[in-house]
């Protein structure tokens with residue numbers, strides 16, 4: 001099905017750290033005979049959050065969450081000329097949650113729009129850290145930034161990462177982690193995942209173990225799991241995910257007024273969702289790229 005929950009205003013990226021080594025954007029582009037280093041503004045995709053269906057309603061409903069720049073990095077320097085227009089779209093759709101994911105938190109402050117203030121209610125900023133070094137570089141930057149909702153993506157998880165002292169800030173609402181794929185198979189250890197889960201659970205923060213990655217080490221044994229669905233299943237069965245305090249986004253309509261609950265999108269889930277490792281993060285079949293619903 002269509003990736004209803006993704007908005008890619010630009011495509012292509014520049015590798016900037018260890019986690020980029022086997023970047024899936026490069027992997028997918030190579031399959032198509034292209035290069036992930038070819039960075040361009042998308043044509044019809046750029047204004048996707050403003051597109052409407054035949055009845056004139058927005059295709060993305062109030063209260064939905066969409067992930068931004070899943071085939072790039074929202075704070076990429078090469079995209080500086082396009083970002084203001086992307087912020088305009090997010091300002092207009094104050095009724096939709098935009099999930100930003102970046103490895104470049106050091107660039108964020110200079111890239112914020114002038115009316116940012118202490119942060120918009122509809123933006124959920126997530127920083128990716130693949131090892132302790134990157135966590136220690138990027139998480140302090142994340143904590144110093146004016147965003148109302150913050151999360152961490154520890155993927156591909158390349159080593160043990162301790163985040164407890166950062167979680168103690170009370171600012172991190174959600175943590176996700178997963179092993180490596182897309183031509184890469186640096187191992188992910190179950191013990192690293194377990195430690196993260198324990199740190200999150202102790203603070204009642206939602207933790208999602210998304211997938212094992214291709215090479216997964218548990219109890220001293222190495223498992224090679226090439227099939228992504230199987231990785232998902234194994235991650236789910238490990239029981240490592242933890243539902244903590246829910247994130248409550250205070251979305252407003254175009255007049256700046258709160259949106260009544262009955263007017264907000266209600267997530268739908270299919271049967272298969274019950275055993276899906278993404279369930280804990282997922283906004284339902286409307287946004288899923290792998291479910292039939």
Ligand code: SF4
Nearest residue numbers: 013014015020023072
């Ligand atoms: S920042 Fe993300 S999209 Fe960009 S090269 Fe690295 S892994 Fe790929």
Ligand code: SF4
Nearest residue numbers: 273276279282288291
């Ligand atoms: S809609 Fe269901 S199957 Fe798809 S990612 Fe979400 S929980 Fe998983």
